[in-house]
Amino acid sequence: MIRFLAKRLTQALVVLLLVSVLVFVLLHLLPGGPARAILGVQATPDAVAHFNHRQGYDRSLPEQYVTYLGRLLTGDLGESYKLNQSVASLLAERLPKTALLAGLALALAAVVAVPLGVLQAVRRGRAADYLLTGVAILAYATPVFSSAWSSSWSSASNSSCCRPKRRRPTPSAASSPRPPRSSCPS
Amino acid sequence: MGLRTTRIRGLLGRWAAAALLGLPALVGCGPAGNVVTELGTTGGTPVEGGTATMALPPASTPNWIFPIGAPGYLASYNSAIQDLLFLRLFTPAQKGDALTMDSPRNLAEMPRYSDHHTTVSITLKKGYAWSDGTPVTTRDVKFWFDLIKDNKREWAGYSPKLMPDDVKEFETVDDRTFRLRLDRAYNPTWFTANELQDFVALPVHAWNPGNESPRRAFARLMRHAEQFSRFATDPLWKTVDGPWRIEKWTTSGQVSLVPNRAYRGPDKPRLDRVVLKPFTTADSEFNVLRAGGVDYGYLPPAVMAQSRQFKERGYRIDPWEGWAVTYLVLNFHHPTVGALLRQDYLRQALQHLIDQKGISRVIWHGSAAPTRGPVPAGLLDDEPYPYDPGRARTLLAGHGWAERDGTLRCVRPGPGADRCGAGVRGGQELRLSLLSQSGSTETSNTMQAVKSDFARAGIVLDVRQQPLNTVLGTTVPCERTEPLCAQWQLGFFGTQGSWYFPPDPSGEKIFASHAPSNMGSWSDPETDRLIRATEYSADPAALRDYGRTVARRLPVLWMPNPAYQVSAIRNDLRGVDQNPTLSLAPQNWYYVKKGGAGR
Numbered sequence: 001m002i003r004f005l006a007k008r009l010t011q012a013l014v015v016l017l018l019v020s021v022l023v024f025v026l027l028h029l030l031p032g033g034p035a036r037a038i039l040g041v042q043a044t045p046d047a048v049a050h051f052n053h054r055q056g057y058d059r060s061l062p063e064q065y066v067t068y069l070g071r072l073l074t075g076d077l078g079e080s081y082k083l084n085q086s087v088a089s090l091l092a093e094r095l096p097k098t099a100l101l102a103g104l105a106l107a108l109a110a111v112v113a114v115p116l117g118v119l120q121a122v123r124r125g126r127a128a129d130y131l132l133t134g135v136a137i138l139a140y141a142t143p144v145f146s147s148a149w150s151s152s153w154s155s156a157s158n159s160s161c162c163r164p165k166r167r168r169p170t171p172s173a174a175s176s177p178r179p180p181r182s183s184c185p186s
Numbered sequence: 187m188g189l190r191t192t193r194i195r196g197l198l199g200r201w202a203a204a205a206l207l208g209l210p211a212l213v214g215c216g217p218a219g220n221v222v223t224e225l226g227t228t229g230g231t232p233v234e235g236g237t238a239t240m241a242l243p244p245a246s247t248p249n250w251i252f253p254i255g256a257p258g259y260l261a262s263y264n265s266a267i268q269d270l271l272f273l274r275l276f277t278p279a280q281k282g283d284a285l286t287m288d289s290p291r292n293l294a295e296m297p298r299y300s301d302h303h304t305t306v307s308i309t310l311k312k313g314y315a316w317s318d319g320t321p322v323t324t325r326d327v328k329f330w331f332d333l334i335k336d337n338k339r340e341w342a343g344y345s346p347k348l349m350p351d352d353v354k355e356f357e358t359v360d361d362r363t364f365r366l367r368l369d370r371a372y373n374p375t376w377f378t379a380n381e382l383q384d385f386v387a388l389p390v391h392a393w394n395p396g397n398e399s400p401r402r403a404f405a406r407l408m409r410h411a412e413q414f415s416r417f418a419t420d421p422l423w424k425t426v427d428g429p430w431r432i433e434k435w436t437t438s439g440q441v442s443l444v445p446n447r448a449y450r451g452p453d454k455p456r457l458d459r460v461v462l463k464p465f466t467t468a469d470s471e472f473n474v475l476r477a478g479g480v481d482y483g484y485l486p487p488a489v490m491a492q493s494r495q496f497k498e499r500g501y502r503i504d505p506w507e508g509w510a511v512t513y514l515v516l517n518f519h520h521p522t523v524g525a526l527l528r529q530d531y532l533r534q535a536l537q538h539l540i541d542q543k544g545i546s547r548v549i550w551h552g553s554a555a556p557t558r559g560p561v562p563a564g565l566l567d568d569e570p571y572p573y574d575p576g577r578a579r580t581l582l583a584g585h586g587w588a589e590r591d592g593t594l595r596c597v598r599p600g601p602g603a604d605r606c607g608a609g610v611r612g613g614q615e616l617r618l619s620l621l622s623q624s625g626s627t628e629t630s631n632t633m634q635a636v637k638s639d640f641a642r643a644g645i646v647l648d649v650r651q652q653p654l655n656t657v658l659g660t661t662v663p664c665e666r667t668e669p670l671c672a673q674w675q676l677g678f679f680g681t682q683g684s685w686y687f688p689p690d691p692s693g694e695k696i697f698a699s700h701a702p703s704n705m706g707s708w709s710d711p712e713t714d715r716l717i718r719a720t721e722y723s724a725d726p727a728a729l730r731d732y733g734r735t736v737a738r739r740l741p742v743l744w745m746p747n748p749a750y751q752v753s754a755i756r757n758d759l760r761g762v763d764q765n766p767t768l769s770l771a772p773q774n775w776y777y778v779k780k781g782g783a784g785r
Contacts, residue, residue: 031673036662037655038258039342041679042695044702045663046346050339051257081258084249084414085437093437 020072024065033057038081222478223500223758230758230778237459238759238775241475241483243751244468247439251423251432252411253386254333254404260342262686262768267441267462269769270430271423273451275308275327275385276378278689278767283564285509285689285767287378290452293322293387293427297378303371303724306382310362316389316427317448323361326387329394331356333407334384336400340408345695345702349381373728376721379690392425429455429773439464443772456761456776481759484751487628490551493752501754508750509691509766510683511557513742514620514676515706519666523618523675525609527706531585532607533740537571538578539639546746549631554746559737561691561729562766563747570738578643587616587644594644617646621660622678624651629681632746654679661705676743677705683747689767692720693732697741708741 035048035057043051052058056067071078077087120129139147242248242263250259253268269277276297279289288296293314298307314322334341335350343349355367368377394403410422417423417435424431429449434442441462445455463479465471468486475483485493485503493503516527526532542556558566586598586606598605599612606614618640622633630651637647652660661677664670678684685696685703695701698717699709716732719725737744755762761774 031652031656031660033659034655036658040260041658041685041705042260042703043257044345046339047257047342047344082249083247083437083439084259084412089415090437 020069021065024068028061220478221498221500222756225500225758225778225780227502227757230760231781232456232760232776233779234456234776235458236777237461238457238482238772238777239461239463239480240770240772241471241480242439242462242464243484244465244471247464248435248441248462249414249439250411251417251435252407253388254330254337254407255342256340256408256411257342263462266768266770267443269428270443270772271426271428271432271446272386272388273314273322273428274383275310275387276382277769278379278383278765280763280765283562285379287383287689291771294385297374297382299374299377303374303377304368306366306368306377307359308364308366308382308385310387312362313450314427315448315450316392316425317431317446318392318425319448320389320391321361322387322427324358324364325361325390327364327385328356328358329390330386330388332400333388333404337404340404343384349384352381371722371724373719373721373723373725375726375729376690376692380688380692383689387427389425389427393422429453430460433459445773453771453773455773457772460772460775475754481756482762483754485754487550487553487748487752490553490752493754496754500757502757504753504755504762504764505553505749506751506753506764507555507766508683508686508747508768509562509689510686510747510750511560511562512554512680512684512745512747513557514678514745515661515684515742516708517661517664517671517675517677517706518709519664519671519707520675521666521672524666525607526614526616526618527675529585529607529610530740531581533743534571535578535581535643536640536645537740537743538574538581539643539645540636540743540745541573541639542569542744542746543573545632545635549628549635550746550748553752554628554748557744557747559733559744560693560697560741561733562687565691565730566733566737569744571740573639575639575642582616582643589644592644593617593646615646616644617648618675619648619650620676620678621650621652621657621674623654623657623681625653626681628748629678633678654681663700663702663705663707678745680745681748683750684745686768690720690729691733692729693717693736694721697736706742710739710741713739713741 033052034055035051036043039047039051049058056064059067075088077091079085080087080090083090116132120132123129142150246261246263248261248263248267250256250261250264251268251271253265253272255264273291273293275292275294276287277289277291278285278287279291280286293310295309295311299305300307308327310322310324310327316322331350331353334344338344338350352369352372353366354369357365357367359365372381393407398406407422410416410420413420414435415437418432426446427449429446429451430443431446432441433444434440443460443462444458449455463474465474468484471480471483472486472489474480475485484506485496497503516533518524518527520527546552546554546556555563556569557563558569582594584604586596586604587594588597589595590597594616596606596610596612596614596616599610599614600606601608606612620633620636623629633649633651637649640647657677657679660670660674661679662670693701693713694717695703697704697708697713699714713732713736716728716735719728720732750766750768753762753764758778759775760778761776763771763774765771
């Protein structure tokens with residue numbers, strides 16, 4: 001058993017290493033390079049060279065790959081220029097919400113799917129079985145953007161808090177110059 | 187069972203209704219929605235206070251607060267916010283079609299030039315103070331100058347030979363006056379607009395209380411500037427001299443500004459709060475605008491046809507013209523077509539084949555305007571080479587091009603007035619390849635229109651679309667022998683304007699020989715002479731002469747210049763000035779309510 005696990009683990013490591021090489025090579029094959037993309041059309045050649053030096057793009061490819069792998073293994077995923085933060089901190093910030101959503105979705109799926117599956121098994125070949133199979137196929141076939149919109153519409157139509165209200169046409173007092181806004185989250 | 191069936195039927199019915207109602211929304215035929223105000227664009231009584239929410243451009247996340255922008259953080263939305271917190275000594279204000287640096291928002295009086303324009307004396311205006319009560323003095327300006335001088339390679343605004351290299355000495359005269367000794371004589375208009383516009387006062391008493399060296403102080407300040415999540419809470423950024431201070435700055439880039447009650451300038455804020463809201467795409471912004479979620483938003487060009495609905499709902503539609511030009515870059519060093527592109531008659535013929543007015547009207551729905559030359563269109567009288575396919579065909583035929591097998595080929599090679607020109611081979615096909623940015627329907631349609639018009643004269647244009655980053659990385663100045671030089675012939679990266687100018691729209695960075703952003707490697711002694719005149723001579727006509735002449739020389743092909751955005755602003759939100767340099771002045775914004783004569 002231990003031998004089997006060790007073999008599989010070694011295979012997985014080799015695959016991961018190959019994937020990292022592939023990703024690294026593909027990123028370097030992209031035309032253009034990151035300097036102009038980040039610094040923009042106004043960047044001087046000096047600024048581009050300085051950027052490439054600071055980021056290590058002026059080193060040899062094997063050297064860059066070793067640095068990349070070393071940083072990856074130590075959990076250093078680099079910095080996001082777009083959001084001026086480390087990628088690790090961005091992931092950490094968003095991970096709890098993603099985990100909560102994924103967990104809730106999984107729990108909801110189990111709560112709904114298991115009883116319905118039992119029901120279909122019990123009533124196999126009858127109307128409920130065909131109906132639930134049809135609904136499941138429809139749900140699979142519906143594009144995500146369409147089902148998301150339909151869900152939000154149907155839940156909003158049941159909730160008075162999110163029904164759009166007509167704004168008052170003009171501000172009524174100097175202390176509250178803005179018309180009230182619909183409380184429906186956008 | 188019956189009850190259960192009803193429930194299933196109800197659920198199914200609701201899903202079916204949702205799907206049916208969703209269809210029109212998906213195809214853009216949704217209901218117009220509610221009216222946000224019944225006020226028109228004039229009238230009403232001004233009221234104090236209120237919150238205004240402004241939409242930021244798509245994928246624009248404010249991410250830098252330190253007024254010295256690090257490379258990669260020089261975006262206009264960052265500097266627009268910084269300028270509301272830390273006053274610049276000189277800011278551009280619109281005056282007719284041009285810009286003036288004599289703005290009431292300036293921290294300094296207009297500069298005085300002496301010693302044959304080699305010395306500039308600047309006096310700070312009286313009475314300005316930091317939010318902690320400390321007066322703003324020349325020490326604060328000297329602090330900024332020392333920081334950029336000792337760390338110029340870390341400053342994104344640095345260009346060799348320009349600020350701070352062109353200042354030999356910074357002399358402090360007194361608490362409010364300082365003098366700059368320059369390395370040579372400069373055109374005062376150019377120097378004030380393009381060099382002094384960088385000057386900003388930074389609170390040295392709060393940011394460098396220990397009198398650290400500029401290098402150490404800069405490194406420490408940069409560490410603070412890289413802590414994006416602490417922009418609103420870091421005490422460092424709370425000492426401001428501008429009309430606003432930061433209330434919130436979320437890591438998603440939403441910024442809330444509230445008035446700085448200690449602000450001493452003439453334009454004190456009238457609103458209680460301004461919220462700058464980021465969006466990932468123009469479509470998401472449009473959905474929020476349609477739901478009434480922003481007071482000052484914009485319409486993507488694709489939905490310009492819906493502008494009437496927005497007017498009916500109480501918005502005014504106002505294109506925000508940028509201080510910019512848009513063009514197709516020509517690679518004069520390309521190994522095979524470089525010689526072709528260097529022929530004046532050919533560039534003129536190509537320009538005659540670009541229907542700028544038609545493209546602006548039809549494809550951009552009026553939200554773009556023809557570029558007339560190397561300066562913003564308002565500074566030039568007309569298009570030097572208007573759309574005229576007949577004239578283009580005459581020019582080509584007159585220079586030895588004739589149709590063979592459906593395409594134009596050079597039949598009279600060699601130099602000479604009626605020949606194809608030096609370096610053009612006999613039998614060479616008139617075929618060009620354009621590398622254009624992808625991701626914009628308007629740009630794709632524009633390029634197809636250009637291709638179609640070129641084809642009418644027998645010119646084949648192959649259009650390749652790539653992401654903007656790839657286009658920017660490929661269309662760079664190159665030498666004939668470099669492999670990269672063979673990878674592009676014509677380039678386009680102007681969906682949001684190719685080049686945004688500093689206040690004085692001179693061409694030293696784009697059209698001067700060997701200029702850093704002269705992507706096509708245009709080199710012309712007359713252009714260089716005219717550009718030098720705009721920088722160094724005191725001739726007030728220098729910029730006009732440069733604009734008129736280079737417009738005709740065609741260092742690039744002029745293309746329709748899209749507005750920075752087509753703004754949709756609530757009719758009861760007034761005082762909005764859409765400065766072409768993309769700065770913001772929300773301290774002038776105010777709401778009006780119904781009644782009274784208004785203003």
